[in-house]
Amino acid sequence: xxxxxxxxxxxxxxxxxxxxxxxxxxxxxxxxxxxxxxxxxxxxxxxxxxxxxxxxxxxxxxxxxxxxxxxxxxxxxxxxxxxxxxxxxxxxxxxxxxxxxxxxxxxxxxxxxxxxxxxxxxxxxxxxxxxxxxxxxxxxxxxxxxxxxxxxxxxxxxxxxxxxxxxxxxxxxxxxxxxxxxxxxxxxxxxxxxxxxxxxxxxxxxxxxxxxxxxxxxxxxxxxxxxxxxxxxxxxxxxxxxxxxxxxxxxxxxxxxxxxxxxxxxxxxxxxxxxxxxxxxxxxxxxxxxxxxxxxxxxxxxxxxxxxxxxxxxxxxxxxxxxxxxxxxxxxxxxxxxxxxxxxxxxxxxxxxxxxxxxxxxxxxxxxxxxxxxxxxxxxxxxxxxxxxxxxxxxxxxxxxxxxxxxxxxxxxxxxxxxxxxxxxxxxxxxxxxxxxxxxxxxxxxxxxxxxxxxxxxxxxxxxxxxxxxxxxxxxxxxxxxxxxxxxxxxxxxxxxxxxxxxxxxxxxxxxxxxxxxxxxxxxxxxxxxxxxxxxxxxxxxxxxxxxxxxxxxxxxxxxxxxxxxxxxxxxxxxxxxxxxxxxxxxxxxxxxxxxxxxxxxxxxxxxxxxxxxxxxxxxxxxxxxxxxxxxxxxxxxxxxxxxxxxxxxxxxxxxxxxxxxxxxxxxxxxxxxxxxxxxxxxxxxxxxxxxxxxxxxxxxxxxxxxxxxxxxxxxxxxxxxxxxxxxxxxxxxxxxxxxxxxxxxxxx
Amino acid sequence: xxxxxxxxxxxxxxxxxxxxxxxxxxxxxxxxxxxxxxxxxxxxxxxxxxxxxxxxxxxxxxxxxxxxxxxxxxxxxxxxx
Amino acid sequence: xxxxxxxxxxxxxxxxxxxxxxxxxxxxxxxxxxxxxxxxxxxxxxxxxxxxxxxxxxxxxxxxxxxxxxxxxxxxxxxxxxxxxxxxxxxxxxxxxxxxxxxxxxxxxxxxxxxxxxxxxxxxxxxxxxxxxxxxxxxxxxxxxxxxxxxxxxxxxxxx
Numbered sequence: 001x002x003x004x005x006x007x008x009x010x011x012x013x014x015x016x017x018x019x020x021x022x023x024x025x026x027x028x029x030x031x032x033x034x035x036x037x038x039x040x041x042x043x044x045x046x047x048x049x050x051x052x053x054x055x056x057x058x059x060x061x062x063x064x065x066x067x068x069x070x071x072x073x074x075x076x077x078x079x080x081x082x083x084x085x086x087x088x089x090x091x092x093x094x095x096x097x098x099x100x101x102x103x104x105x106x107x108x109x110x111x112x113x114x115x116x117x118x119x120x121x122x123x124x125x126x127x128x129x130x131x132x133x134x135x136x137x138x139x140x141x142x143x144x145x146x147x148x149x150x151x152x153x154x155x156x157x158x159x160x161x162x163x164x165x166x167x168x169x170x171x172x173x174x175x176x177x178x179x180x181x182x183x184x185x186x187x188x189x190x191x192x193x194x195x196x197x198x199x200x201x202x203x204x205x206x207x208x209x210x211x212x213x214x215x216x217x218x219x220x221x222x223x224x225x226x227x228x229x230x231x232x233x234x235x236x237x238x239x240x241x242x243x244x245x246x247x248x249x250x251x252x253x254x255x256x257x258x259x260x261x262x263x264x265x266x267x268x269x270x271x272x273x274x275x276x277x278x279x280x281x282x283x284x285x286x287x288x289x290x291x292x293x294x295x296x297x298x299x300x301x302x303x304x305x306x307x308x309x310x311x312x313x314x315x316x317x318x319x320x321x322x323x324x325x326x327x328x329x330x331x332x333x334x335x336x337x338x339x340x341x342x343x344x345x346x347x348x349x350x351x352x353x354x355x356x357x358x359x360x361x362x363x364x365x366x367x368x369x370x371x372x373x374x375x376x377x378x379x380x381x382x383x384x385x386x387x388x389x390x391x392x393x394x395x396x397x398x399x400x401x402x403x404x405x406x407x408x409x410x411x412x413x414x415x416x417x418x419x420x421x422x423x424x425x426x427x428x429x430x431x432x433x434x435x436x437x438x439x440x441x442x443x444x445x446x447x448x449x450x451x452x453x454x455x456x457x458x459x460x461x462x463x464x465x466x467x468x469x470x471x472x473x474x475x476x477x478x479x480x481x482x483x484x485x486x487x488x489x490x491x492x493x494x495x496x497x498x499x500x501x502x503x504x505x506x507x508x509x510x511x512x513x514x515x516x517x518x519x520x521x522x523x524x525x526x527x528x529x530x531x532x533x534x535x536x537x538x539x540x541x542x543x544x545x546x547x548x549x550x551x552x553x554x555x556x557x558x559x560x561x562x563x564x565x566x567x568x569x570x571x572x573x574x575x576x577x578x579x580x581x582x583x584x585x586x587x588x589x590x591x592x593x594x595x596x597x598x599x600x601x602x603x604x605x606x607x608x609x610x611x612x613x614x615x616x617x618x619x620x621x622x623x624x625x626x627x628x629x630x631x632x633x634x635x636x637x638x639x640x641x642x643x644x645x646x647x648x649x650x651x652x653x654x655x656x657x658x659x660x661x662x663x664x665x666x667x668x669x670x671x672x673x674x675x676x677x678x679x680x681x682x683x684x685x686x687x688x689x690x691x692x693x694x695x696x697x698x699x700x701x702x703x704x705x706x707x708x709x710x711x712x713x714x715x716x717x718x719x720x721x722x723x724x725x726x727x728x729x730x731x732x733x734x735x736x737x738x739x740x741x742x743x744x745x746x747x748x749x
Numbered sequence: 750x751x752x753x754x755x756x757x758x759x760x761x762x763x764x765x766x767x768x769x770x771x772x773x774x775x776x777x778x779x780x781x782x783x784x785x786x787x788x789x790x791x792x793x794x795x796x797x798x799x800x801x802x803x804x805x806x807x808x809x810x811x812x813x814x815x816x817x818x819x820x821x822x823x824x825x826x827x828x829x830x
Numbered sequence: 831x832x833x834x835x836x837x838x839x840x841x842x843x844x845x846x847x848x849x850x851x852x853x854x855x856x857x858x859x860x861x862x863x864x865x866x867x868x869x870x871x872x873x874x875x876x877x878x879x880x881x882x883x884x885x886x887x888x889x890x891x892x893x894x895x896x897x898x899x900x901x902x903x904x905x906x907x908x909x910x911x912x913x914x915x916x917x918x919x920x921x922x923x924x925x926x927x928x929x930x931x932x933x934x935x936x937x938x939x940x941x942x943x944x945x946x947x948x949x950x951x952x953x954x955x956x957x958x959x960x961x962x963x964x965x966x967x968x969x970x971x972x973x974x975x976x977x978x979x980x981x982x983x984x985x986x987x988x989x990x
Contacts, residue, residue, distance in 0.1 A: 015924045022932035023920040025867015025907035029933055032866040083796075163758075177757050206967045208871040208879055209933040258869070258933025259967050290872040337825045368828060414756060414822040415801030453827045456808060481930035481968060520828055600807045640927035644969055648930060651970030675876035675965060683971045684958040700805060 009492040010703055013640045014499050016485040018256075027256045030212030030228030031287045038214065039068055039117040041269075041276050041286040042124040044131050045296060046106035046113055049140035049362045049668020050153065053104055053113070053133060060130040061116055066123035069279035070131070071272065072114045073101040077244040091266070095331035097242045099365050100271055106135070107155055107330035108362050109669045110295030112268075117276040117284045140362040140668035144304050144325045147171040147359050155330065155360045173332030176340050176356035178413065186319025186351030190310025192391050197306045198380040199734045200717070201661035202327065204299040205369050206652070206680050209258020210290065211297060215273035216283035223250045223274045228257045230264045230478050231517030236509045242271040250274075253508035257478050261652070262368030263298035265517045291673045299662060300369035301326040301334045302361075303376035307343075307384045315394050315402045320344055320352040324377060329365040334358045335373025338453070341413035342714075343377035345451045346422060346606065347385075347403040352412065362668045368519060370649060371452040371710035375656065375717055379735065382448040382718030387731065396447055396722075397430045397608075421632030421696030422451075422606040428694050429608040434628045443614045443625065446722025450607045450714025454707030455520035456599030460513030461530040463491065463538050465591035469562075469578030471495065473504040476515030477527040481648075481709070482641035486524045487531050489637050490703070494535030497562035497577055513596050521707020524637055525698075526599035532702050533595035545587040546575045601700020605711035607631035609650060611719040615727045620743030622658055622724055624685070629715075630692040634706030639693060642708050647689040649712025655681045656713075657720035661736050751779065753821040759798075762790035771821075776800050777811040779821065798823040838899040840865070841909025849896035855889075856880045858896035859906060867907040867936050871965065878964030881937040881944075882906045888944035890963075907936035910943060918988070919943055919981040928977035930968035938964050942978050950986055954979065 118124035213227035326334035340356040546564030612626035697704025773779035784791030871877035
């Protein structure tokens, strides 16, 4: 397993460098930015779930008290439909633009229609009421299967199923097929076949910080944008594209970010705030309220997933068939692709067929949410795996070990796996005391496993050495969960100086080199790789400076304990980093090093969760009473924040399993648009979340790092459902396992 | 020679051919060769797909060297949250 | 609408401000007084990010009007540390890595101080119930609860 290398800093748990500001209220988040003369912007939103916009009259609003600018989609360039890279994944800029301000149609309740900037938020809100919009209401379609029906209301008359040769517009934006072997032959060999259908509801990422931006357009055509985002460079790219601006004239400064989980990898307000600032000549601040966030941003897909699985009596998987339908919301682009690639990725199955469907609905356009597409797929597959283990009378972990992918296995999505830690993670789960602890009345235990790819993408890092030998470390990767600490640990390890001598910063798009979003579990892996590379460059430079000072060959100089060490024969004394820095002016000027890269070889992450629950048979309420999350991190750089990812992801998954769902009425109006009714887990819902960090190094990373952020949300859904099944003997295939649903199922038994 | 296997979605470019052998020393050459053989295939891969070389996923790179005898497979680009 | 003049005490400082009659305490703190350490997560009293202490009572400042502060004592996150010396609750949140993004942290620290003033030796369950009004989406609460219990132990030790 782990190499057990003797690191001085990597693997320790120092206090995060930005911590003091975050516990004293000094840290500035998205809504904390104010500028002199600033206006406040507000958005008018659609009262209908689906309607044609016949006309918009903004004249009364424009002359309302305090109003300096009013805009609609007519104030944005009409972009052609064009898929383009925007940092994390491809996006159609036309869809993005029309999601920000609807053009001819509104496609969900809450869809933005117009925007106002006024001298106060209250006056802006008042002016919204003066905008007259004439709508022609259309029938809504909210459920995936309904949207796929032949007679379904069509959202986009110009959308045809990608790859299908048909001239009939469809709500199915794309299909996907992933075959291997011969499933008919495979199922014929099976002794046991299980076939079930699962549904999961629309759920929201639920970050506590609202989307917020302050933008200021200068007379010279330069836009200054402050906002909370997972990727300042992506906000820059999207804002420039949507407004038809040169990216070089858009500066994005990321604030601290109060949670994102994938949802803050796109834009909603930023281009609007920039345009309103241009129109008014004043800075404009826009902050969403919670209702707007739930109605119009984020969520992740609802899903309908059917799994058919065949195994032999001795516990070998022989065939599998999966049909995965994901709701994209108003515009194409659900996580169907990764969902289909993940669903059978953890197991060796000789024959399978996966089919995927990306379906548009009259709901907000989905945004990425932690391992997009994988939790739904794993809920279905892992539930059937648990049922299969029970039918075959096998221990569920032993059954998985029998079929688990390992190094050299051909992944269901095509390539062979390099070194991975699924087997080690399963074994760690089996050996954990939790797995064999006794249970009481109405209690049950379940397990679930999860897989996620993780990604690399582009990162940059710069190290500036100060004259006393301390170091300023600059990247453009948003710190969403303690990554500054990890970056500083890498630098401290490579430079072999104290962690406290390093000040890690997250800078803006004009003062640091390009970094893609903090997403895809990539920051510690990829930006960390850039930090390591920059630090190695810096050490090489400092060795050269010392060699020149001593008049020795550079390859005779060693770097140890933060100092350059001369060859013994030279009779010289070692030079500390502070001494090299102090003499830098005379040895070639300031000491600085940078590195930029497209990180390759992201390591797949596997997790296994063990969940104990207790059901109140009177009310159907389920309480999680013990929980253990086990996952391969490759190498934990700051173990506390790795554990934090395991715990936070597990609890989001528990919420998805037990409480969370979007409830719509038949007009497509969201009924639970606040935190009171969109019920996320609170402290007294939960036990401590135990963690085990398995370390099977990723051979592609200098420290063995895999991403860790996303995998933890994948296993819980099936683990919770199986625990409920083991407690009360009912298998719930439709999430959430809310008290009324469970009570009805128990009563029907 | 590299062993290249094509997913079902990509076989529409190759008239159903599932696998082929290609001579290439890096990803750029590989995609050029594929495009010569099956017009549009290399460009489709460069735009939408990641390249896996012996199982290791390479995304958004053309310069990665490929050792002779490697197994090549293409998968959709991965994003994440 | 004419503004109301309010005289109050915030973090020990005598403060006067003018506010609209319908402005919430949260808006006054953040927008009028630039005390942005108090955060808005929902403005409906459901998330606890805007927790402050009003005459020793823990409240959601989004549910209190600015005019209600007249003659009262308010404590916000900015008043918890003793100058540049962190309060033990703040220190324990850092040592336990009890924050990831940090947006809920001010509210949790203010609420924890209120809990420990009432109950210096809470059980895990008591801490969980008291803090149930504060939402955190990042941590799953594990490390927060550990920090709270750790801070309680430290403060009891210092008091004895």
